[in-house]
Amino acid sequence: MSEPSIFQPFSSNYMINLPVVDNLLKENQHLLRQEPLKNTVIVYVHHALQTSINVINSLLMLGAKPAFIYILGKSYSENKAVVQHLKALGVTYIDSSAQIGFGEYKRAFKSDINYLWMLVEKHLEDRISDILVLDHGGHAIQSIPQTVKNAYKIIGVEKTTAGTMGYTSENKPDIPIINVAGCAAKRLLESPLIADAVSSKVESIIKTISKEKICAVVGYGAIGKSVAGVLKSQGKQVLVCDKNSLISDNDSLEDIIEKSDYIFGCTGTDLTHNIVHSIVQTQGSKVFLSCSSEDKEFLSLLKEITNGKDFYQNKLFDDVLFNTKAGGQIVLVNGGFPVNFDDSGESVPARDIQLTRALIVGGVIDAIKMRQGNNDFQNNLFKLSADIQKTIVSSWSSERLSECEIPGLFKSIKLIEKESLGVMPMVSGIKAVPVGRSGLRKFG
Ligand SMILES: NC(=O)c1ccc[n+]([C@@H]2O[C@H](COP(=O)([O-])OP(=O)(O)OC[C@H]3O[C@@H](n4cnc5c(N)ncnc54)[C@H](O)[C@@H]3O)[C@@H](O)[C@H]2O)c1
Incomplete structure (x- = not known):
């Protein structure tokens, strides 16, 4: 069988070059060959901006099949050209539904999430082994139907702080979630x-x-x-x-x-x-x-x-x-609605936001490794691996040359772990160790 071509399994002249994402995939070439996502259903909630295409491209490179990918955007940030390009790949793209009135955005969004899960549930088939939910705000993870939870292994990757709020040691999520929102690289480098x-x-x-x-x-x-x-x-x-x-x-x-x-x-x-x-x-x-x-x-x-x-x-x-x-x-x-979403296909320049896009792909790689290494993983909020963060920040900072000062902590795995929220994943039977700061102090 021919190997997937590095970096673009589908042809799109619309896709921007994101070297930081490419570098992360290159570092994980062994995974690309295994096609670990070939039997995985992927639910992806996002702002439909141009760099989202690179995330989907990465999923395809990791073996994901368009027919098993379900994507939902947000009506106020959705770029129509991006949606068209994604639809052309053969994924199921859920169009944002109409609101019932002013100020009713959240209600429309939640009903779209429920519709998405209804479609997923209807189309689940025998060859599906597991489900990966890449969430943006926590609603997709919180709305997984119980029947789906009972029947499949599910791992979440959460991209926003709002989506991780409320989880504590007493109130753990009911699936394992990789906490991309709380990782040191996103917390310290993305908001500026x-x-x-x-x-x-x-x-x-x-x-x-x-x-x-x-x-x-x-x-x-x-x-x-x-x-x-x-x-x-x-x-x-x-x-x-x-x-x-x-x-x-x-x-x-x-x-x-x-x-x-x-x-x-x-x-x-x-x-x-x-x-x-x-x-x-x-x-x-x-x-x-x-x-x-x-x-x-x-x-x-x-x-x-x-x-x-x-x-x-x-x-x-x-x-x-x-x-x-x-x-x-x-x-x-x-x-x-926010003034910075202006249908230009971009809210933050691609060269900068590739940090975040690479961290999402990093969360997917962590989820794959978690699934491969331990069939009995716990339901908890897990730190994004420090080595993945280190790789991403290092290539991102070299892309940006001297334009900004990268905090020295990104040279140290221990410090990255310390500054990242969540618990350490279980490795080879070693129990999860709670390391984290204020927001998640109660874990343990
Ligand atoms: N538009 C975008 O592209 C975009 C992208 C990412 C995040 N956001 C959102 O923008 C918001 C602000 O982001 P940030 O990084 O500056 O957050 P931040 O937490 O750094 O700042 C929010 C500030 O608002 C203050 N605050 C909260 N409620 C208040 C109230 N009722 N009255 C007065 N002050 C109040 C807080 O004390 C805090 O200082 C967040 O909700 C974030 O999710 C927007």
């Missing part, structure tokens, strides 16, 4: 990339803001700091608010919003939850821009100002305008 990308996407909007206008950045974490930096570098007046009062300007959130003309939401929560009634009484004009996820950043405000409005799915991402009774105007940019 995302923050830079989000702020560079909002730069064109920021340029249009005149100097006398006041901008508020709510949520002064990685993304908030970066957005505030761009605003300040362009000479804008900036107020900062965080629920952590140590890093906030003195005023309350309500006061800050009242004083501001532009509000950049960077919290990852519904920051308008308790203050919507004061916002809708505004006399001036206010523009709200989400830099986080889904439609959650201004969800209460979105629901309030669309109450009674006709809803059209094809206008979901249009700016929402609302005239207040006091003569003011509220603009919710992009219908409350």
Whole structure:
């Protein structure tokens, strides 16, 4: 049998070259020859951006069959050309369903997840040996039908922190999950990339803001700091608010919003939850821009100002305008969805985000090794292997040359393990050792 050709089992002139992913596959050539995913059903939840194609390509190189791959995107980030390319491979791509109204993104997404599992369940056949769930937010893993869990070995790979929240030593997941979200490489290196990308996407909007206008950045974490930096570098007046009062300007959130003309939401929560009634009484004009996820950043405000409005799915991402009774105007940019997903096929430049894409492939390789090495693996949240992280960070940093300082800890396997959340996988009968930091201290 001929060996799969390194690096592109399918021909696509749409696929970007990601040397870090290629290098990881090259390091694992012995696995490519074994085609370990040939009888595996793969459920993949993702942002349908161009570099996702490289992840699917990697799965195919590891032996996955398109007919056994089920993919679900997110309506607000989905790039149509990417979806078309993936569909052309013969995978089952679930189109995001229509929302039933404003602010109902999560409900639509969860119903798509249930539909996905219904399809998987219907098409499971004798030659399927196991299931791999590459999740983004935890919903796919939490919604696996019990009948499927009873009948198949399932391993999860979780890509977001939100998807790993809530697991503790008392409340373990009911399948083994490789914690890509909590790995040192993602935690320490990815958020500045995302923050830079989000702020560079909002730069064109920021340029249009005149100097006398006041901008508020709510949520002064990685993304908030970066957005505030761009605003300040362009000479804008900036107020900062965080629920952590140590890093906030003195005023309350309500006061800050009242004083501001532009509000950049960077919290990852519904920051308008308790203050919507004061916002809708505004006399001036206010523009709200989400830099986080889904439609959650201004969800209460979105629901309030669309109450009674006709809803059209094809206008979901249009700016929402609302005239207040006091003569003011509220603009919710992009219908409350993040401003950095603009159908360009990219949210973070491919050269940077290949770190994350390689870490996902690393999670798949860990899952394969876990399955091959130990048929009796536990249900727990496992660290992503430190050696895989080291390989990825080393080739990623050499790609970026001297553009950023890579923390020295990525030279030490022990330190990478220490900074990665989750438990160590069982190796040759040695019991899992809890090593980790704050979020998972309770494991053991
Ligand atoms: N748009 C994108 O492309 C993209 C990509 C990845 C992640 N995200 C999302 O963006 C959000 C922010 O990311 P980050 O890396 O900056 O997170 P972060 O945890 O570094 O920062 C969030 C900050 O918001 C503050 N905060 C939380 N709730 C608040 C509230 N109600 N009021 C005031 N402050 C509050 C927190 O104290 C924290 O300082 C996250 O939800 C993340 O999932 C967006």
